[in-house]
């Protein structure tokens with residue numbers, strides 16, 4: 001059972017989230033090529049080499065998808081704009097059909113009484129910009145600010161909120177150090193540059209959006225609770241290092257104009273010259289802050305160069321992603337944000353949810369694991385609120401089963417099932433649970 005609206009303060013918002021490349025169908029509508037198309041076309045990167053060419057075909061089915069949000073009694077929809085759909089080459093000419101699509105989407109949300117919560121960048125970098133060095137190139141901050149201005153001018157008058165970049169850690173570390181996401185690099189110098197440029201681009205985009213008159217601007221971070229694998233001081237140190245480059249780097253940059261020492265220990269030699277001078281741009285004032293939270297990790301020391309650590313398997317029950325279910329981590333991060341970085345700034349849980357296997361008739365499965373996962377995390381949100389943390393909303397990831405990046409279409413996070421052969425949508429029991437809990 002999910003808690004209901006009445007269990008939260010008046011005005012608390014409930015939403016569902018998606019992203020452009022994961023649902024739209026990127027091959028259609030005049031969008032340019034992205035580094036995710038290139039990454040997926042490289043053998044071994046993505047399960048079954050699947051890509052976002054068709055995805056959920058949201059590009060043509062968007063109206064029905066927005067009806068699902070409205071009928072689910074949600075208040076707000078977090079979606080993203082594809083840079084390459086709007087500006088196919090990343091710089092220069094705008095694809096009118098792409099911009100028109102988002103214009104209709106925003107109007108469609110407002111017509112249904114839903115608030116549009118926009119993310120500008122959820123990972124599909126236009127390939128020509130990747131050719132020019134992508135996140136390694138400092139110029140990306142200017143290219144991104146130009147894109148932000150195009151979007152801000154066209155949609156800004158009707159948005160409820162806007163955030164520049166989804167999950168800077170994934171843009172930088174996961175994609176340039178671990179090589180798990182596009183562009184698939186494993187290079188510490190590239191990583192350090194991406195870690196810094198992603199924040200510079202964030203700051204420039206906030207300036208551009210504000211300049212275009214867009215209000216309610218925020219940032220969306222992802223957090224993983226870093227738990228030492230054992231009681232040794234070495235494991236504690238390894239977990240602190242992981243926590244520094246994963247959870248604290250981006251918050252520190254924006255809210256404290258500094259990077260954590262444990263992360264600088266490895267990254268400083270590789271940062272671009274003059275990085276210390278960029279904090280005036282990076283630390284633009286924000287109106288809210290978002291946390292994406294799914295899991296914890298057990299961190300052990302490991303031989304080799306910095307960061308000299310490894311993830312080891314933990315004991316808790318796991319989702320279909322193999323991610324441990326650790327709801328207390330959510331209130332931990334909400335509390336930490338308030339105490340150490342954001343103070344009285346409104347906080348939102350901008351993503352939370354779980355992948356569960358696709359078994360049997362999707363309309364008749366109890367889907368109880370997903371409902372229990374959401375309920376346990378909403379309980380932690382309530383706990384944080386009771387402690388005075390200013391949490392103002394919760395978004396479930398995701399409205400639809402979709403393209404789960406390197407894991408392709410096999411990992412199903414949707415409240416609504418998608419049959420990828422027919423593209424038929426079938427609301428799951430978790431969707432109906434939300435609809436009941438949120439009914440007015």
Ligand code: FCB
Pocket residue numbers: 019022166167170222292351397404405413
């Ligand atoms: C987050 C991403 C989102 C989705 C979920 C499961 O890191 O923002 O696109 O992949 O994880």
